[in-house]
Amino acid sequence: MNRIFNVTKPLTLLAAASLLLAACGGNNSDKTDKSTSSAATPAATTSPTNTTAASSDSQEKVTIEYWQYEYPSKVALINELIKQFEEQNPNITVKQTNFPYDQYNEKVATLVPAGKGPDVINLYYGWLPKYVSSGFLQPLPESGFPKADIENKYYPLVNASKIDGSYWAIPTAVRTLAVFYNKDLFTKANIAEPPQTWEELVEDSIRLTEKDSKDQFVVEGLAWEPGAQLHHWYRDGLLPQAGGQDLSEDRRKILWADTPAGLEAFQYLIDFAVKHKVGTTGVFTDDVTAFKTGHAAINIDGSFRLGSLATDAPDLNYGIAPLPSYKSKSAPSSYWANAIPAGVTGAKLDASIKFLQFLTSKEVQEQWVDKVGELPAQKEVATQDEYLNDEKLGPFIRQLDYSKAHFFIDETGERTLFVDAVNEVLLNKVPVEKAFTDLVAKTQKLYDDYWAKVDKK
Amino acid sequence: MVTTTTRRRAAEGSKSLSLRLNYRTQRYLFIYLMLSIPLLYFLLTRLFPILYSFNISFREWDILSPEKPFVGLDNYYGLFEDEAFRKSLKNTFFYVVVGIPGQLAVGLFAALLLQNVKLLRGFFRTIYFIPYITSIVAVSWVFRWLLMPNGWINGQILNLGLPAQPFLQSPDQAPYVIALSMIWQSVGFQMLIFLTGLEGIPKMYHEAAHIDGANAWDRFRFITLPLLNPIILFSAVIAGISYLQSFAHIVSMTQDGGPLNSTRTLVYHIYKLAFKNFDMGSASAATVILFVIILAFTLLQLKLLNRKIDY
Numbered sequence: 001m002n003r004i005f006n007v008t009k010p011l012t013l014l015a016a017a018s019l020l021l022a023a024c025g026g027n028n029s030d031k032t033d034k035s036t037s038s039a040a041t042p043a044a045t046t047s048p049t050n051t052t053a054a055s056s057d058s059q060e061k062v063t064i065e066y067w068q069y070e071y072p073s074k075v076a077l078i079n080e081l082i083k084q085f086e087e088q089n090p091n092i093t094v095k096q097t098n099f100p101y102d103q104y105n106e107k108v109a110t111l112v113p114a115g116k117g118p119d120v121i122n123l124y125y126g127w128l129p130k131y132v133s134s135g136f137l138q139p140l141p142e143s144g145f146p147k148a149d150i151e152n153k154y155y156p157l158v159n160a161s162k163i164d165g166s167y168w169a170i171p172t173a174v175r176t177l178a179v180f181y182n183k184d185l186f187t188k189a190n191i192a193e194p195p196q197t198w199e200e201l202v203e204d205s206i207r208l209t210e211k212d213s214k215d216q217f218v219v220e221g222l223a224w225e226p227g228a229q230l231h232h233w234y235r236d237g238l239l240p241q242a243g244g245q246d247l248s249e250d251r252r253k254i255l256w257a258d259t260p261a262g263l264e265a266f267q268y269l270i271d272f273a274v275k276h277k278v279g280t281t282g283v284f285t286d287d288v289t290a291f292k293t294g295h296a297a298i299n300i301d302g303s304f305r306l307g308s309l310a311t312d313a314p315d316l317n318y319g320i321a322p323l324p325s326y327k328s329k330s331a332p333s334s335y336w337a338n339a340i341p342a343g344v345t346g347a348k349l350d351a352s353i354k355f356l357q358f359l360t361s362k363e364v365q366e367q368w369v370d371k372v373g374e375l376p377a378q379k380e381v382a383t384q385d386e387y388l389n390d391e392k393l394g395p396f397i398r399q400l401d402y403s404k405a406h407f408f409i410d411e412t413g414e415r416t417l418f419v420d421a422v423n424e425v426l427l428n429k430v431p432v433e434k435a436f437t438d439l440v441a442k443t444q445k446l447y448d449d450y451w452a453k454v455d456k457k
Numbered sequence: 458m459v460t461t462t463t464r465r466r467a468a469e470g471s472k473s474l475s476l477r478l479n480y481r482t483q484r485y486l487f488i489y490l491m492l493s494i495p496l497l498y499f500l501l502t503r504l505f506p507i508l509y510s511f512n513i514s515f516r517e518w519d520i521l522s523p524e525k526p527f528v529g530l531d532n533y534y535g536l537f538e539d540e541a542f543r544k545s546l547k548n549t550f551f552y553v554v555v556g557i558p559g560q561l562a563v564g565l566f567a568a569l570l571l572q573n574v575k576l577l578r579g580f581f582r583t584i585y586f587i588p589y590i591t592s593i594v595a596v597s598w599v600f601r602w603l604l605m606p607n608g609w610i611n612g613q614i615l616n617l618g619l620p621a622q623p624f625l626q627s628p629d630q631a632p633y634v635i636a637l638s639m640i641w642q643s644v645g646f647q648m649l650i651f652l653t654g655l656e657g658i659p660k661m662y663h664e665a666a667h668i669d670g671a672n673a674w675d676r677f678r679f680i681t682l683p684l685l686n687p688i689i690l691f692s693a694v695i696a697g698i699s700y701l702q703s704f705a706h707i708v709s710m711t712q713d714g715g716p717l718n719s720t721r722t723l724v725y726h727i728y729k730l731a732f733k734n735f736d737m738g739s740a741s742a743a744t745v746i747l748f749v750i751i752l753a754f755t756l757l758q759l760k761l762l763n764r765k766i767d768y
Contacts, residue, residue: 106732109520130735134521214615216607227712282626283606412733416713423716427628 062351063093067108068122068336070098073307077371085358092351112136112341119344119352120359123169125160125335126408132163133454138342139166144353153378157333157405169337172359173374175303176333176399177229177237179321185219185297194321198241198268201298201324205278208297221278223287223296229332230269231418233300233323236332236404238265243327251407252451257440266436270425281426292316302334303396307373320395333403335377369393375400409450417442507748514741521735532742542743544718545726549701552636552722553754556700557693559640564647564692565685569677571648572655582652586645593642597709600638601625625710628719635706635720643699647692654688655681690762694755701751704728723747 066082068074075098082094097118099107105127111117123131131137150158150167161169179201181194189208195201205221212218224230235246244261247254256262273280283290288305290296292313300323309316323331338359340352358364365376369387375397376382382397408414421439424430514532518525536542567585571578588596603609604624611621625631662680671679682689704724707714714721714729723743731740 103732105735109732109735112521130519131521134519134735135523136521214621216611216615216621280606285602285605410734412713412729419713419715420717423628427623427626427716 060347061091061093062347063095064119064348064351064355065095065097065117066120066122066355067097067099067118069101069104071101071372073372077367080371081359081364081367085355088358089351089354092354094355117341117343119348120338120340120355122336122338124411125169125171125337125405126411128161128168128337128339129163129407129409129450131339132168133450133457136341137168137339138344139168140170140340140356141349141353144357145170153380155333155377155379155382155400155403157335157400157403158337158377160405160407161337169339170356170360171335171337171377172365173368173372174333174335174377174400175374176331176396176403177233177300177302178323178331178395178399180291180299180301180305180309181319181321182291182294182297183317183319185294189297194319195298195324196321197324198326202272202276205272205298206276209276209278217279217283217295219294220280220283220290220296221276221298222272223283223290223299224273224279225281225287226269226422227281227415227419228287229300229302231415232332232334232406234265234269234418235406237323237330238269238326240330240404241265241326241328242268246404246406251409252447254440254444254447256443257437262440263433263436266421266439267432270422270432273426291318303373303375303393306392320392322395322399329399329402331399331403333400333405335405410446413446414443417446510741510744512741513737514745516738518737519735520731520737525738528738532738533746535739536742536746539739541718541721542726545714545721545723546746548632548719548721549703549723551632552639552703553697553700555633555636556639557696559636560643560647560696561689561692563640563644565651567644567648568651568655569681571652582649585648588642589645591642593705594709596642597638597706600634601710604634626716628715628717631711631716631720635703635710638710639700639703639706643696647696650688650692651685654685658684686762690758693762694758697754697758698751701747701754723750 078096161167179194191204195204209221210219242261242265244259245255272278284295287299291299338356344352362381365381387393387397421435424435425432516525517528624634663676666676702724703722707720707722707725711720714725727740727743730736
């Protein structure tokens with residue numbers, strides 16, 4: 001008996017140890033996390049009894065979690081803003097969590113089912129349809145964010161986050177694409193003004209292109225990377241400028257091939273690499289590097305690049321100009337927007353709404369321009385003289401009135417299809433017409449699949 | 458009387474037996490318990506996820522939503538209709554077919570050379586081994602930079618008066634570039650394994666064959682190669698699995714497994730399906746297909762290569 005008892009002792013020890021081991025992995029670390037945070041703020045966790053307490057919210061302490069991707073200036077600014085917000089709302093604590101951009105969706109996808117969701121989440125607008133159709137988000141409460149208010153105050157491009165008649169996310173700042181041009185290279189080529197029309201862009205980029213005796217690029221007239229910003233330039237810039245339309249009203253049909261404008265714009269974009277040979281993929285690793293190092297005279301890029309150009313290439317003498325126009329003006333725009341996940345309720349929801357209102361306030365938008373360099377999402381804030389007259393910000397902001405943000409149902413998928421179509425022409429010598437027809441058909445199929453899934457629900 | 462003593466003896470015997478058994482049982486119990494800890498860990502972190510992904514492969518799940526409706530074989534049908542999946546399957550086989558023989562041949566060649574030198578042997582061994590322990594991402598970026606249209610390698614090619622090559626920008630050349638870089642990176646590991654194997658072959662076989670008049674090729678063909686068989690088997694299985702799972706090179710050296718999906722591998726495709734498209738059902742289905750391929754491949758290799766050879 002004694003001996004048997006001796007065996008059971010290590011046995012129970014083992015069982016306890018394995019239990020401990022199991023407890024260390026997976027979901028449970030979240031619980032320890034929460035218990036420590038609730039120790040700091042005694043009534044932080046929302047229990048069912050909180051619903052009654054929520055009405056007398058002045059006493060209730062709430063902790064909410066904010067998620068965004070890792071972008072140093074944004075992370076630093078949010079930390080600063082959280083301090084300001086907590087001063088105004090002493091009963092709310094905000095915790096920021098960051099993930100690298102490349103792993104953002106991956107982290108969301110793995111952590112959320114494990115019960116570690118955020119209360120306010122920053123998402124790229126192009127991901128919204130996926131998040132909405134999977135039931136991950138709740139529409140912005142009408143009480144905190146009246147529809148009429150949004151439509152009055154914000155630039156129309158935020159319409160891309162309106163799905164099924166409700167807004168699901170709201171941005172602090174937006175970005176547009178514009179022409180980045182190297183002033184030194186322009187002077188060298190005797191060009192006084194940045195290009196304003198399609199024709200001028202072609203002429204200028206030909207004049208700016210410099211090749212060595214072996215026909216290799218020394219300077220690209222126009223940096224040409226379809227997978228970077230050029231596919232955006234096509235959808236929301238070239239296509240509408242040529243008189244074409246992107247999507248049908250109900251966002252179910254791709255209309256690129258419905259008018260000759262679609263093909264004309266596609267041909268125009270491809271000609272830079274194939275006919276004019278002023279730039280091509282992979283030269284100087286990519287378009288941004290080429291422009292930074294003075295190996296590209298013009299690049300079509302976004303306002304979000306201003307910050308990294310300032311730190312990585314402080315001596316680069318460059319200017320910004322609105323995108324060249326054709327039959328009309330149009331510029332691609334995009335944004336990161338904040339949304340509230342579906343599971344957030346009660347006191348946490350109230351706190352999240354407050355935080356979101358704070359993030360979209362005029363003061364925060366102004367800080368955002370100064371610290372991050374992105375453009376204010378509200379007209380009233382953006383059109384202040386201080387910004388409009390800014391040499392770099394001005395051209396980006398002036399395009400906001402006629403800017404568009406394509407409704408992506410699958411951002412990576414749509415981009416891949418576009419890049420593939422361009423490569424078919426560039427590498428496999430497929431006729432432009434055929435590549436274009438295939439592109440439209442394949443993109444349409446993506447949309448059909450998406451809507452079939454949505455309709456089923 | 459007799460019966461009582463025997464009975465007593467039997468009782469004593471059974472008592473001591475039960476005591477002995479108990480002691481033994483205790484020991485074994487303890488040993489098995491200790492052994493079962495890694496097993497438990499394996500069950501938790503490997504086997505359950507595998508079974509779970511089998512289950513998910515028959516469901517539609519976008520990872521964010523709580524429902525996972527059962528859809529039968531739809532995910533599998535969808536995959537085989539997906540051009541990119543078929544392409545990635547083909548590419549993966551290409552890497553296996555080019556990669557394993559390439560890696561084994563170059564590794565064996567390097568090992569044979571090294572075995573015949575004494576001076577600077579350690580130095581060369583280190584040099585060959587360094588790529589294996591270097592970060593794939595870092596190496597890939599160096600390759601990418603060297604191989605870009607106006608990179609250093611094209612500069613040299615142009616200096617020789619030859620036309621510049623697109624390398625990673627071309628769907629025809631990119632798969633070979635990727636395969637070569639994967640081979641380059643694993644040659645050191647292969648060489649080390651082969652060196653150990655070569656050391657294990659008794660010198661007297663070679664001496665005897667030499668006296669009998671066998672030339673160097675014959676000695677390699679009929680002594681070295683057959684006796685290296687277990688090593689070759691091990692290397693081929695390990696290399697096969699690693700080529701079937703190739704991922705990091707694709708992410709770092711190409712744009713999205715391009716151009717035109719020419720370099721996309723099965724694992725990269727799974728990654729895209731799961732974490733870019735949030736299509737966990739299809740991703741799990743693709744994982745199951747990969748699982749079956751690796752299993753079949755390994756069994757086939759064991760069957761084909763596992764021959765006992767002794768002299």
